[in-house]
Amino acid sequence: MTYSRTRIFSTAILTSALTIGGALQIFGQAGSPRDVVERAAAALGGRERLLAIRTLTIEGYGQLAYQNGGGNVTSSPDAPQKWINVNEYSRVIQLEPLRTRVRQRQVNDFVFAAVSGMRGTTSTQALDGDIAFNIGANGNAGRAGAAAVRTRRMEALAHPVAIVRTALRPSSRLSNRRSEGTRDLVDITIAEGDTLTLAVERGTSLPAWVSWVGPDANLGDVVYRAAFTGYGPVGGILMPSGLNTTIDFRNIVQHKLHVDRQAVDASTDDLAAPPALQATGARGAGRGATAPAAAGQAAGGRAGAAPPPPAPAVNATELAKGIWYLTGSGNSTLFEFADHLTLFEAYGSEANARAMFARARALVPGKPLTEVIVSHHHFDHTGGLRAAVAEGLTIIAQRGNEAFLREVTSRPAKLFPDALGAKPTPIRLKLVDDHLQLKDASMQVDIYRVVANSHMADGLLAYVPRDRLLVQGDLFDASWEIYWWGSSYADNVRHRKLQVERDVPVHGRVLPYAEVQQAIERQIANAEKLCASVADAGLSMRGCPVKRTVID
Numbered sequence: 001m002t003y004s005r006t007r008i009f010s011t012a013i014l015t016s017a018l019t020i021g022g023a024l025q026i027f028g029q030a031g032s033p034r035d036v037v038e039r040a041a042a043a044l045g046g047r048e049r050l051l052a053i054r055t056l057t058i059e060g061y062g063q064l065a066y067q068n069g070g071g072n073v074t075s076s077p078d079a080p081q082k083w084i085n086v087n088e089y090s091r092v093i094q095l096e097p098l099r100t101r102v103r104q105r106q107v108n109d110f111v112f113a114a115v116s117g118m119r120g121t122t123s124t125q126a127l128d129g130d131i132a133f134n135i136g137a138n139g140n141a142g143r144a145g146a147a148a149v150r151t152r153r154m155e156a157l158a159h160p161v162a163i164v165r166t167a168l169r170p171s172s173r174l175s176n177r178r179s180e181g182t183r184d185l186v187d188i189t190i191a192e193g194d195t196l197t198l199a200v201e202r203g204t205s206l207p208a209w210v211s212w213v214g215p216d217a218n219l220g221d222v223v224y225r226a227a228f229t230g231y232g233p234v235g236g237i238l239m240p241s242g243l244n245t246t247i248d249f250r251n252i253v254q255h256k257l258h259v260d261r262q263a264v265d266a267s268t269d270d271l272a273a274p275p276a277l278q279a280t281g282a283r284g285a286g287r288g289a290t291a292p293a294a295a296g297q298a299a300g301g302r303a304g305a306a307p308p309p310p311a312p313a314v315n316a317t318e319l320a321k322g323i324w325y326l327t328g329s330g331n332s333t334l335f336e337f338a339d340h341l342t343l344f345e346a347y348g349s350e351a352n353a354r355a356m357f358a359r360a361r362a363l364v365p366g367k368p369l370t371e372v373i374v375s376h377h378h379f380d381h382t383g384g385l386r387a388a389v390a391e392g393l394t395i396i397a398q399r400g401n402e403a404f405l406r407e408v409t410s411r412p413a414k415l416f417p418d419a420l421g422a423k424p425t426p427i428r429l430k431l432v433d434d435h436l437q438l439k440d441a442s443m444q445v446d447i448y449r450v451v452a453n454s455h456m457a458d459g460l461l462a463y464v465p466r467d468r469l470l471v472q473g474d475l476f477d478a479s480w481e482i483y484w485w486g487s488s489y490a491d492n493v494r495h496r497k498l499q500v501e502r503d504v505p506v507h508g509r510v511l512p513y514a515e516v517q518q519a520i521e522r523q524i525a526n527a528e529k530l531c532a533s534v535a536d537a538g539l540s541m542r543g544c545p546v547k548r549t550v551i552d
């Protein structure tokens with residue numbers, strides 16, 4: 001539709017709209033929200049062609065920002081980003097009703113603890129209406145958590161054809177047309193209640209990007225913006241060859257996709273959820289520490305409201321007088337001082353952290369919980385940070401994380417409220433440079449900066465001299481298959497002249513130090529074996545050859 005024809009057309013509509021209420025909603029006018037969508041539909045190949053499409057197939061490869069940018073060696077915005085390579089990517093989108101299936105192989109482009117992460121893990125994730133499910137290698141489907149429903153719906157709509165086609169539905173409400181530079185923006189509220197913003201380039205009328213908000217345990221509300229470039233003809237419509245999703249946390253590129261094949265109405269598998277799944281309920285949802293997803297719990301233009309997940313069970317084991325090991329989804333260690341309690345780590349999620357806080361208070365009812373020590377800044381380890389700040393707890397952290405801690409705890413959570421979103425609270429910080437001793441008549445805990453560790457440069461460990469306990473996050477985990485931090489653990493023990501008897505980890509279980517050393521040796525040998533197998537295949541892998549020391 002040309003500009004002048006649009007104008008004539010809409011003038012006529014404007015006249016009749018005086019008597020026919022709602023006509024504007026149906027047919028649009030130049031400058032109306034619907035006009036923006038209609039122009040985009042015309043540019044993509046025409047309204048009728050779009051409405052006739054059943055499925056899109058998009059294949060390629062890309063990268064994913066590990067932990068949404070929260071898994072790097074430090075929390076600095078200048079720290080090099082760790083990527084997960086996305087290989088063998090294939091997405092099928094059925095447009096009406098909306099169903100989608102993504103198959104991909106994710107390979108760490110950085111070293112970590114599972115062989116499968118280094119070799120790559122193939123997964124198939126699907127969505128059919130309000131049923132999210134995963135398909136295993138054996139072809140069996142299992143229902144995914146309620147949080148996955150919304151995340152997968154948003155990600156399926158992060159494609160120009162999918163979002164414009166959805167916007168054309170009579171059930172979609174269009175509003176708030178505005179301009180931003182060379183683009184026209186319009187909000188699209190879909191039948192499920194979610195609102196997305198579509199930006200259309202004025203010169204070409206092609207969609208430039210679509211954005212939406214999602215919840216994050218560390219970041220509160222996160223704005224995702226999927227940008228589309230490199231449009232070309234496919235099956236009578238235009239499809240982009242580059243898709244790039246950024247988030248409003250440091251403008252990190254959260255997902256990149258390079259398309260190398262795509263098709264319209266290619267024959268595909270049946271995308272419907274297996275009937276057996278339709279009878280089963282979704283597993284408990286929650287704000288995952290690393291996943292950019294959680295169930296919507298609040299009203300206000302969003303869908304997918306799900307019951308809050310049950311509080312994680314926390315077991316407590318007394319390790320020594322006034323010291324308890326709290327095991328949940330990620331473990332914390334509780335120290336009883338003369339007049340207060342201090343917790344090492346608020347791991348995983350708001351739900352896990354709150355369960356830990358509650359257990360701590362129940363163990364020692366007479367003393368307030370006042371402090372949380374953060375081992376390091378990785379997003380799984382800071383998943384309970386916002387909850388801790390909302391409760392007014394003082395955060396003890398290595399100084400290198402100060403700006404990061406202030407940044408993430410001052411982000412809003414309005415659309416997806418969490419504890420801190422509901423009660424914005426300034427963070428109280430106690431910063432550690434190299435050593436901080438917490439000591440009173442009841443307890444002494446020495447907090448040291450972690451040295452010689454390639455996983456974290458601004459981390460902390462805690463040591464209890466009386467009981468010779470070393471409390472740590474990610475220095476060692478008995479369940480790791482492979483170990484890449486060389487002699488980091490022993491280096492820290494030697495550097496601080498500690499007499500460690502037992503290791504008290506955030507991940508894993510309490511072990512005698514001698515067993516830790518043996519396990520690390522086994523894990524290093526496994527890493528060496530993995531590197532050898534990769535070299536035998538004529539390939540290379542991050543971290544190979546394995547380093548026995550991190551610093552000399």
Ligand SMILES: [Zn+2]
Nearest residue numbers: 376378455474
């Ligand atoms: Zn970590």
